[in-house]
Amino acid sequence: IERNARFAPTRTAIRFASQDISYAALASRIDRAAAALEHAGVREGEVVAYLGLNHPIIIELLFACARLDALVAPLNWRLARPEIRRTLEDCRPRILIAESAFIDGPEAVDVPADTRRIRIEPSDHADGPCWESFLAEVPAGASCTCRGGPDSPLVLCYTSGTAGVPKGVVLDQNALLTNALNSAHMHDLTSRDHILTTTPMFHVGGFNILTLPALHAGASVTIHARF
Numbered sequence: 001i002e003r004n005a006r007f008a009p010t011r012t013a014i015r016f017a018s019q020d021i022s023y024a025a026l027a028s029r030i031d032r033a034a035a036a037l038e039h040a041g042v043r044e045g046e047v048v049a050y051l052g053l054n055h056p057i058i059i060e061l062l063f064a065c066a067r068l069d070a071l072v073a074p075l076n077w078r079l080a081r082p083e084i085r086r087t088l089e090d091c092r093p094r095i096l097i098a099e100s101a102f103i104d105g106p107e108a109v110d111v112p113a114d115t116r117r118i119r120i121e122p123s124d125h126a127d128g129p130c131w132e133s134f135l136a137e138v139p140a141g142a143s144c145t146c147r148g149g150p151d152s153p154l155v156l157c158y159t160s161g162t163a164g165v166p167k168g169v170v171l172d173q174n175a176l177l178t179n180a181l182n183s184a185h186m187h188d189l190t191s192r193d194h195i196l197t198t199t200p201m202f203h204v205g206g207f208n209i210l211t212l213p214a215l216h217a218g219a220s221v222t223i224h225a226r227f
Contacts, residue, residue, distance in 0.1 A: 033064035036140040049093035053225040069147040073156040074202040183213035191218035
Protein backbone atom coordinates (compact mmCIF):
# COMPACT_ATOMS: atom_id res chain seq x y z
CA ILE A 1 0.00 0.00 0.00
CA GLU A 2 2.81 2.42 0.86
CA ARG A 3 4.54 1.66 -2.45
CA ASN A 4 1.38 2.37 -4.45
CA ALA A 5 0.70 5.48 -2.38
CA ARG A 6 4.11 6.81 -3.41
CA PHE A 7 3.81 5.92 -7.09
CA ALA A 8 0.14 6.78 -7.65
CA PRO A 9 -1.22 8.59 -4.57
CA THR A 10 -4.43 9.81 -6.21
CA ARG A 11 -5.37 6.53 -7.89
CA THR A 12 -8.49 4.94 -6.41
CA ALA A 13 -7.58 1.94 -4.28
CA ILE A 14 -11.07 1.14 -3.00
CA ARG A 15 -14.51 2.17 -4.14
CA PHE A 16 -17.22 1.42 -1.59
CA ALA A 17 -20.81 2.69 -1.79
CA SER A 18 -20.42 6.35 -2.82
CA GLN A 19 -16.89 6.70 -1.45
CA ASP A 20 -13.61 6.55 -3.36
CA ILE A 21 -10.49 5.94 -1.24
CA SER A 22 -7.17 6.77 -2.89
CA TYR A 23 -3.98 4.83 -2.22
CA ALA A 24 -2.62 7.81 -0.27
CA ALA A 25 -5.77 7.98 1.86
CA LEU A 26 -5.74 4.23 2.43
CA ALA A 27 -2.10 4.33 3.54
CA SER A 28 -2.93 7.13 5.97
CA ARG A 29 -5.88 5.23 7.42
CA ILE A 30 -3.75 2.10 7.87
CA ASP A 31 -1.17 4.19 9.74
CA ARG A 32 -3.90 5.50 12.02
CA ALA A 33 -5.46 2.05 12.51
CA ALA A 34 -2.13 0.47 13.49
CA ALA A 35 -1.41 3.27 15.97
CA ALA A 36 -4.92 3.05 17.43
CA LEU A 37 -4.77 -0.74 17.87
CA GLU A 38 -1.37 -0.49 19.54
CA HIS A 39 -2.67 2.32 21.77
CA ALA A 40 -5.60 0.07 22.72
CA GLY A 41 -3.21 -2.63 23.90
CA VAL A 42 -3.12 -5.06 20.96
CA ARG A 43 0.12 -7.02 21.25
CA GLU A 44 2.07 -9.64 19.32
CA GLY A 45 0.05 -12.79 18.61
CA GLU A 46 -3.27 -11.32 19.76
CA VAL A 47 -6.42 -11.43 17.64
CA VAL A 48 -8.56 -8.59 16.29
CA ALA A 49 -11.88 -9.96 15.03
CA TYR A 50 -14.23 -8.45 12.44
CA LEU A 51 -17.93 -9.31 12.23
CA GLY A 52 -19.91 -7.68 9.47
CA LEU A 53 -20.49 -7.39 5.75
CA ASN A 54 -17.67 -6.47 3.37
CA HIS A 55 -16.25 -3.06 4.23
CA PRO A 56 -12.95 -1.17 3.67
CA ILE A 57 -12.34 -1.41 7.42
CA ILE A 58 -11.33 -5.04 7.02
CA ILE A 59 -8.51 -3.98 4.67
CA GLU A 60 -7.35 -1.37 7.18
CA LEU A 61 -7.35 -4.02 9.91
CA LEU A 62 -5.37 -6.49 7.82
CA PHE A 63 -2.45 -4.18 7.10
CA ALA A 64 -2.55 -2.67 10.59
CA CYS A 65 -2.34 -6.11 12.22
CA ALA A 66 0.51 -7.02 9.86
CA ARG A 67 2.58 -4.22 11.38
CA LEU A 68 1.73 -5.22 14.93
CA ASP A 69 2.46 -8.92 14.44
CA ALA A 70 -1.17 -9.51 15.42
CA LEU A 71 -3.88 -11.53 13.64
CA VAL A 72 -7.13 -10.45 12.05
CA ALA A 73 -10.04 -12.91 12.19
CA PRO A 74 -12.84 -12.15 9.68
CA LEU A 75 -15.87 -13.95 11.11
CA ASN A 76 -18.71 -15.54 9.15
CA TRP A 77 -21.76 -13.35 9.74
CA ARG A 78 -24.00 -16.02 8.17
CA LEU A 79 -23.57 -18.33 11.17
CA ALA A 80 -26.15 -18.56 13.94
CA ARG A 81 -25.46 -16.48 17.05
CA PRO A 82 -24.36 -19.48 19.18
CA GLU A 83 -21.96 -20.53 16.41
CA ILE A 84 -20.42 -17.06 16.32
CA ARG A 85 -20.09 -17.16 20.09
CA ARG A 86 -18.24 -20.48 19.83
CA THR A 87 -15.80 -18.94 17.35
CA LEU A 88 -15.21 -15.94 19.61
CA GLU A 89 -14.51 -18.25 22.54
CA ASP A 90 -12.01 -20.13 20.39
CA CYS A 91 -10.00 -17.13 19.14
CA ARG A 92 -10.51 -14.86 22.22
CA PRO A 93 -10.03 -11.55 20.37
CA ARG A 94 -8.65 -8.54 22.19
CA ILE A 95 -10.97 -6.34 20.09
CA LEU A 96 -14.10 -7.09 18.05
CA ILE A 97 -15.11 -4.62 15.33
CA ALA A 98 -18.70 -5.40 14.39
CA GLU A 99 -21.89 -4.08 12.88
CA SER A 100 -24.35 -2.88 15.51
CA ALA A 101 -26.87 -5.55 14.49
CA PHE A 102 -24.54 -8.22 15.87
CA ILE A 103 -23.65 -6.64 19.22
CA ASP A 104 -26.74 -4.58 20.16
CA GLY A 105 -30.29 -5.55 21.04
CA PRO A 106 -31.96 -8.82 22.02
CA GLU A 107 -30.45 -10.74 19.06
CA ALA A 108 -26.89 -9.67 19.84
CA VAL A 109 -24.02 -12.13 19.93
CA ASP A 110 -22.83 -13.00 23.43
CA VAL A 111 -19.36 -11.44 23.27
CA PRO A 112 -16.73 -12.58 25.81
CA ALA A 113 -16.39 -10.12 28.68
CA ASP A 114 -12.69 -9.50 28.07
CA THR A 115 -13.22 -8.52 24.42
CA ARG A 116 -13.56 -4.81 23.68
CA ARG A 117 -16.41 -4.06 21.27
CA ILE A 118 -16.16 -1.36 18.60
CA ARG A 119 -19.00 -0.66 16.22
CA ILE A 120 -18.47 -0.15 12.52
CA GLU A 121 -21.10 2.55 12.27
CA PRO A 122 -21.81 5.45 14.70
CA SER A 123 -24.80 5.07 17.03
CA ASP A 124 -26.39 7.61 19.34
CA HIS A 125 -27.95 4.85 21.42
CA ALA A 126 -24.98 2.56 22.03
CA ASP A 127 -22.25 2.41 24.61
CA GLY A 128 -18.67 2.40 23.41
CA PRO A 129 -16.95 3.91 20.37
CA CYS A 130 -17.41 3.41 16.66
CA TRP A 131 -14.45 2.77 14.37
CA GLU A 132 -13.97 6.43 13.40
CA SER A 133 -13.99 7.64 17.01
CA PHE A 134 -11.62 4.80 17.92
CA LEU A 135 -9.18 6.04 15.28
CA ALA A 136 -9.58 9.57 16.63
CA GLU A 137 -8.25 8.45 20.03
CA VAL A 138 -4.71 8.75 18.67
CA PRO A 139 -3.32 12.02 17.28
CA ALA A 140 -2.90 12.56 13.55
CA GLY A 141 0.52 11.45 12.39
CA ALA A 142 0.91 8.88 15.18
CA SER A 143 2.78 5.74 14.23
CA CYS A 144 3.20 2.29 15.69
CA THR A 145 6.22 0.09 16.24
CA CYS A 146 6.42 -2.21 13.21
CA ARG A 147 7.00 -5.74 14.51
CA GLY A 148 5.51 -8.03 11.87
CA GLY A 149 7.54 -9.86 9.23
CA PRO A 150 7.10 -12.32 6.35
CA ASP A 151 6.78 -15.33 8.67
CA SER A 152 4.34 -13.63 11.06
CA PRO A 153 0.84 -15.14 11.38
CA LEU A 154 -1.66 -12.64 10.00
CA VAL A 155 -5.09 -14.08 9.13
CA LEU A 156 -7.10 -16.48 11.28
CA CYS A 157 -9.64 -17.85 8.81
CA TYR A 158 -12.31 -20.25 10.07
CA THR A 159 -13.36 -23.17 7.91
CA SER A 160 -16.95 -23.83 6.90
CA GLY A 161 -17.27 -26.57 9.50
CA THR A 162 -18.58 -29.27 7.14
CA ALA A 163 -16.70 -31.91 9.15
CA GLY A 164 -17.56 -30.62 12.61
CA VAL A 165 -17.27 -27.17 14.17
CA PRO A 166 -15.30 -24.52 12.22
CA LYS A 167 -11.56 -24.64 12.81
CA GLY A 168 -9.23 -21.66 12.75
CA VAL A 169 -6.62 -21.86 9.98
CA VAL A 170 -3.60 -19.57 10.32
CA LEU A 171 -2.17 -17.85 7.24
CA ASP A 172 1.11 -15.99 7.58
CA GLN A 173 2.22 -12.95 5.61
CA ASN A 174 4.22 -15.08 3.17
CA ALA A 175 1.10 -17.12 2.35
CA LEU A 176 -0.93 -14.01 1.53
CA LEU A 177 1.86 -12.48 -0.55
CA THR A 178 2.52 -15.68 -2.49
CA ASN A 179 -1.20 -16.09 -3.12
CA ALA A 180 -1.46 -12.50 -4.35
CA LEU A 181 1.47 -12.96 -6.73
CA ASN A 182 0.07 -16.19 -8.15
CA SER A 183 -3.42 -14.75 -8.52
CA ALA A 184 -2.08 -11.62 -10.23
CA HIS A 185 -0.10 -13.84 -12.62
CA MET A 186 -3.11 -16.06 -13.34
CA HIS A 187 -5.38 -13.08 -14.09
CA ASP A 188 -2.64 -10.99 -15.73
CA LEU A 189 -3.44 -8.13 -13.34
CA THR A 190 -1.98 -4.66 -13.83
CA SER A 191 -2.48 -1.30 -12.17
CA ARG A 192 -4.88 -0.37 -14.99
CA ASP A 193 -7.40 -3.02 -13.95
CA HIS A 194 -10.58 -2.66 -11.93
CA ILE A 195 -11.65 -5.58 -9.74
CA LEU A 196 -15.14 -6.24 -8.36
CA THR A 197 -15.35 -7.97 -4.97
CA THR A 198 -18.82 -9.22 -4.12
CA THR A 199 -17.92 -12.47 -2.39
CA PRO A 200 -17.58 -12.32 1.42
CA MET A 201 -14.15 -11.50 2.72
CA PHE A 202 -14.52 -13.95 5.59
CA HIS A 203 -13.70 -16.51 2.88
CA VAL A 204 -10.27 -16.60 1.24
CA GLY A 205 -11.87 -16.20 -2.20
CA GLY A 206 -13.04 -12.65 -1.54
CA PHE A 207 -9.87 -11.80 0.35
CA ASN A 208 -6.99 -13.61 -1.35
CA ILE A 209 -8.17 -14.21 -4.92
CA LEU A 210 -9.75 -10.83 -5.65
CA THR A 211 -8.99 -8.00 -3.25
CA LEU A 212 -5.39 -8.41 -2.07
CA PRO A 213 -3.95 -9.32 -5.50
CA ALA A 214 -5.59 -6.19 -6.95
CA LEU A 215 -4.15 -3.97 -4.22
CA HIS A 216 -0.73 -5.53 -4.68
CA ALA A 217 -0.88 -4.70 -8.39
CA GLY A 218 -1.97 -1.13 -7.69
CA ALA A 219 -5.36 -1.70 -9.31
CA SER A 220 -8.72 -0.37 -8.12
CA VAL A 221 -11.20 -2.52 -6.19
CA THR A 222 -14.93 -1.96 -5.97
CA ILE A 223 -16.21 -3.66 -2.82
CA HIS A 224 -19.87 -4.55 -2.44
CA ALA A 225 -21.14 -5.15 1.08
CA ARG A 226 -22.73 -8.37 -0.15
CA PHE A 227 -23.64 -10.09 -3.40
